[in-house]
Amino acid sequence: MTLDGMFGARLMRVANVSLRGLTLASKFILLLVMAKFMTLSEVGQYGVLAATVSYALFILGLDFYTYSTREMLSVDQILWPSLLRNQAAFFAVCYATMLPVFYLALKWSDTVSERLVLWFLVLVVLEHLAQELTRLLVAMSRPVSATVLGFLRGGLWACACIAVMVVAPALRNIETVLIAWVLGSLCASCFGFACIRGLPWSVATKRPVDWRWIWRGVRICTPLLVATLAIRGISVFDRYMQGYFAGDEALGVYTFYAGVANAIQAFLDAAVFSFLYPRLVKGAKSEDRSIFDAAVSQLTRATVLTTTVLSFVALVGIKPVLTLLRKPIYAEHFGMFLWILSGVVLFSLSMIPHYVLYATRQDRAILATNLISLVVFIVAAPLLAPHLKSLAVPVALTVAFGTMYVSKLALCRKFGMRR
Structure with missing residues (x-):
């Protein structure tokens, strides 16, 4: 039984809202701790990096979900694995072409300090995977699973980071925040893949990647x-x-x-x-x-x-x-x-x-x-x-x-x- 199947409709809504509230509370407290213990310059630098990562996610995946989600909701669920494999092939192409562009753009423009460029590249991949898996779970009408993923992605690591910064003054810096963020995104992605393992993937292996479908989506x-x-x-x-x-x-x-x-x-x-x-x-x-x-x-x-x-x-x-x-x-x-x-x-x-x-x-x-x-x-x-x-x-x-x-x-x- 899936995580969402364990909840009735009302309990599902309560669980979703509660987990989301806990995630937001964790992020808010982290922001408060950063504002208290870090310099204004570091807080601003974190804000620029976080905003740039968020923006790069759309470029990396070309917002393909706006097409794929409507397609999934229009067909029988037995066809979903094939559509998801098409989407995965498309994202592989996006990663291979866009990540070098991001790297060169950041190096040449000095938009993000050099010590944060590699952090940026790791984060943008992990965040994109976690984001797409969240959207997939929402489309599959599994909002509780999507919210748990969101808590791993944005809440649990924030709690850990808060604890570290409170008890260890030497670690009150932006690198500590970024390490926790990477670990949180990695855990969220692993959880998301675990949630969709029950789909009939054997159906997808019998079909070739539909590049026409992908091009139409683009x-x-x-x-x-x-x-x-x-x-x-x-x-x-x-x-x-x-x-x-x-x-x-x-x-x-x-x-x-x-x-x-x-x-x-x-x-x-x-x-x-x-x-x-x-x-x-x-x-x-x-x-x-x-x-x-x-x-x-x-x-x-x-x-x-x-x-x-x-x-x-x-x-x-x-x-x-x-x-x-x-x-x-x-x-x-x-x-x-x-x-x-x-x-x-x-x-x-x-x-x-x-x-x-x-x-x-x-x-x-x-x-x-x-x-x-x-x-x-x-x-x-x-x-x-x-x-x-x-x-x-x-x-x-x-x-x-x-x-x-x-x-x-x-x-x-x-x-x-x-x-």
């Missing part, structure tokens, strides 16, 4: 990839812009506040979207408008309620956290947190029309809105920098995500869909 997922790179690019460029316009110390503060606010989006991904977006896709395919509308309404209620509650908790809880840090510079930039939180709330709400457009295959509409939002951010941040200084990037972030939310909502209405 053509289909390319618009979504560009859309993802555009919107995720904001969460990478903001670090670089903050460091450029406001300096290393302001970058460290920004990294801390962004980590706190982004926990809302991370929680939504596991507690809301991982459960509900497959229902939205199936509702769109069923051609039964009542099923689709019910799925949209459920997604809307869950997203709005969860975002509201978590935003309130963040606003109430951040002040005691700043007191614990005993570093006045964080409190001095509290306005930065308010703007970052506003941007995250708008981004979270924009995921409602985003998933509606995704489920109904309006890929070009998603691409257009994300590109517009990226342009708004890139233009707004430099224009605001001379006037707002350290607040320029957070304000530009909020404006960009507000633009994205309004434009996606308008497109949903244009295509005659409910929010």
Whole structure:
């Protein structure tokens, strides 16, 4: 029996939310420990590296899951191993071609310090494997297993790292964090492979790799990839812009506040979207408008309620956290947190029309809105920098995500869909 099979529907939801909450709590406490024991420069450096790894994941896999997931949900499960082998062959090609490019780009550009380049390459491979396995488990309707994998990937290693940094002052550095991160991603990948070992893999061995299917997927997922790179690019460029316009110390503060606010989006991904977006896709395919509308309404209620509650908790809880840090510079930039939180709330709400457009295959509409939002951010941040200084990037972030939310909502209405 699988891990998910041991839980009823209600217990499954509770287990999923609890594990995700524990993962986020672990990450938050790690961020707090880093802010307390490490310099602002090191915190900022970690923020840049983590954002760059996150962005590189999309380039490495070309966001192929946006195609493969819809294909898997459209066929009988007996065919899944063949599709997964096709996907594995595609990723092998991606690794062979993209990793050397990443290495050369980082060496030439000095984007990441030389001592962190190899860490980056190891992390991007392990994180990509763990990410794709998580998405696969979600598509297989095994959200508890996906959340356990997520806890190994982002929670358990953070707990171990916290303990080490608390008891061993000599190990309070970025290398300790990266070692723990690598071990966590490795454990998560191993767990994910163990979860899918029960699939009928013998079926896949009887079929050759379908390169036509792969090429079709590349053509289909390319618009979504560009859309993802555009919107995720904001969460990478903001670090670089903050460091450029406001300096290393302001970058460290920004990294801390962004980590706190982004926990809302991370929680939504596991507690809301991982459960509900497959229902939205199936509702769109069923051609039964009542099923689709019910799925949209459920997604809307869950997203709005969860975002509201978590935003309130963040606003109430951040002040005691700043007191614990005993570093006045964080409190001095509290306005930065308010703007970052506003941007995250708008981004979270924009995921409602985003998933509606995704489920109904309006890929070009998603691409257009994300590109517009990226342009708004890139233009707004430099224009605001001379006037707002350290607040320029957070304000530009909020404006960009507000633009994205309004434009996606308008497109949903244009295509005659409910929010």
